[in-house]
Amino acid sequence: QSVLTQPPSVSAAPAQKVTISCSGSSSNIGNNYVSWYQQLPGTAPKLFIYEDRKRPSGIPDRFSGSKSGTSATLGITGLQTGDEAGYYCGTWDSSLNAWVFGGGTEVTVL
Amino acid sequence: EVQLVQSGAEVKKPGESLKISCKGSGYIFTSYWMGWVRQMPGKGLELMGIIHPGDSDTRYSPSFQGQVTISVDKSISTAYLQWRSLTASDTAIYYCVLIVVVTRTNWYFDLWGRGTLVTVSS
Numbered sequence: 001q002s003v004l005t006q007p008p009s010v011s012a013a014p015a016q017k018v019t020i021s022c023s024g025s026s027s028n029i030g031n032n033y034v035s036w037y038q039q040l041p042g043t044a045p046k047l048f049i050y051e052d053r054k055r056p057s058g059i060p061d062r063f064s065g066s067k068s069g070t071s072a073t074l075g076i077t078g079l080q081t082g083d084e085a086g087y088y089c090g091t092w093d094s095s096l097n098a099w100v101f102g103g104g105t106e107v108t109v110l
Numbered sequence: 111e112v113q114l115v116q117s118g119a120e121v122k123k124p125g126e127s128l129k130i131s132c133k134g135s136g137y138i139f140t141s142y143w144m145g146w147v148r149q150m151p152g153k154g155l156e157l158m159g160i161i162h163p164g165d166s167d168t169r170y171s172p173s174f175q176g177q178v179t180i181s182v183d184k185s186i187s188t189a190y191l192q193w194r195s196l197t198a199s200d201t202a203i204y205y206c207v208l209i210v211v212v213t214r215t216n217w218y219f220d221l222w223g224r225g226t227l228v229t230v231s232s
Binding site: 002031032033035037043044045046047050051056088090092094096098099101102103104 | 147154155156157171172205210212215216217218219220221222223224225
């Protein structure tokens, strides 16, 4: 059981929008920055969002990060088949004194 | 180009030892923390531990303390993950990661190696 809770899967049609939630507590998301990672099938994860909402160079602005209280959200607009992947949130947990990942969310384009 | 190049896939028997590697290039190796992340078959990501190549300061996640050893040879810009005695539950893909540490509680995994598949089977 992950400290950070993500839905196992989300889906939408091409060109639509999806949001992926990452729910935690005051010891992690509530007081520490969140990052998001995309893992395409059979490949290594890749940093997509850091410090809650910043995008590394080369990441399209269709991807956005936000945070409110003890939950973070990754949004994907203009959904494309190439966005089909697993997405993981992660942050520091000050109570566990350890880095934690969410369980991951599979995005499916219908 | 900044790269992390990991060693190749391994097939081992239970009880055997193993050391896998990750060579960094294109950046100042001793300036950035590195880490190892486990992904068991069909499962999520777990940080095993991190090491600072500059002074070999090493921190293990609680679940992995005493189970593995993380080390580094800065003369060849290479980090290692080592097991003394493998079990079937060590079967997984292991990723090395380049970590940007902004503060003690603000970090992120900026670059990932391609992964090393370790299979432990009798």
